[in-house]
Amino acid sequence: MKKKALLTAVIMCLSTFTGCMQSNADYIKNNDNDELSIVTTCFPPYDFARAVKGNTDNITMLISAGAEAHSYEPTPLDILKIQQCDVFIYIGGEGEVWADEILNSMDTSGKYILKLSDYAELLEEADIEGANSAHEHHNHSEHEEEHDDCDFDEHIWTSPENAISMTEAVCNTLSDADSEKADLYRKNTEEYTDKLRKLDSDFRDMISGAKSNLIVVGDRFPFRYLADEYNLRYYSAFSGCSSETEPGVYTMAFLINKVLENKVKNIFCLEFSTRKVAEKLSDATGAEILTLHSCSNVSRDDFRNNVTYIDLMYQNLNTLKEALY
DSSP: OOOHHHHHHHHHHHHHTTGGGGGGGGTOOOTTOOOOOOOEESSSHHHHHHHHHSTTTTTTEESSSSSSSOOOOOOOHHHHHHHHHHHEEESSSSSGHHHHHHHSOOOOTTOOEEEEEGGGGOOOOOTTOOOOOOOGGGOHHHHHHHSSSOOOOOGGGSHHHHHHHHHHHHHHHHHHHGGGGGGHHHHHHHHHHHHHHHHHHHHHHHHHHHSSEEEEEHHHHHOHHHHTTOOOOOEEEOOOTOOOSHHHHHHHHHHHHHHHHOOOOEEEETTTTTHHHHHHHHHHHOOOEEEOOOOSSHHHHHHHHHHHHHHHHHHHHHHHHHOOO
């Protein structure tokens, strides 16, 4: 609640002097070349916007490359970027309540706002058997309590079919905002969604030939949509939106037993993971650790090298193939 009050105070303060900063806004928005100014919260909408637009010119990702998306808090400059942009694209949900608060505090007339969770069939946060639960830890901070109770699983982009729907929504929004380039946006979108359909087909082919469909994740589990799409069974240490880092004794014993019982070859951890839980499971079972990418964000090197959502998902496909074959 303290963080929410602080954010509200910052928004109110900024609203009183945003107009005074218009003449100095070149560092926030530069439309000298009539390019749309697009702001996205995290990597998936950034990459979908890049694909539709055909380049990254004037597209800003608020959560810096290499940062943990779940711990992000908007800065005053971030809020100004949202206020100054032409198009704002975000996921929505518990992890981006701050975005709704910012939008509700400002005049959005003339601004194009796209909430991507409106374009996916939402699934509830998975109730994962054996995963760490509240009864094992009674010393949660207020921050943890706010983020461990998700209305729905926010990681909608881990389903390529959802990615297709969201990319098409981005195309429609950019076309509305810049009708002169609508034909280009639609052409780019058709090319990109064809690649997404090929990705989906390749996943289905890979899964159809696998010896197992069970994955064990010694980490959070942001793969509910991926698992449902391709009929993967799963166990994990924590739920998808959990802020916990230390599983209880029961959870560790449960996961160790599942790895041994099912002769699981590999344990997964996430990008940017401390790997502590995965390493403990590996030490206890002999299973090797592989990284499964949530696509929530990318490393700085990957960002500089223009690694895409499709690139990351093919990495996941190959990693799963190594584990399941």
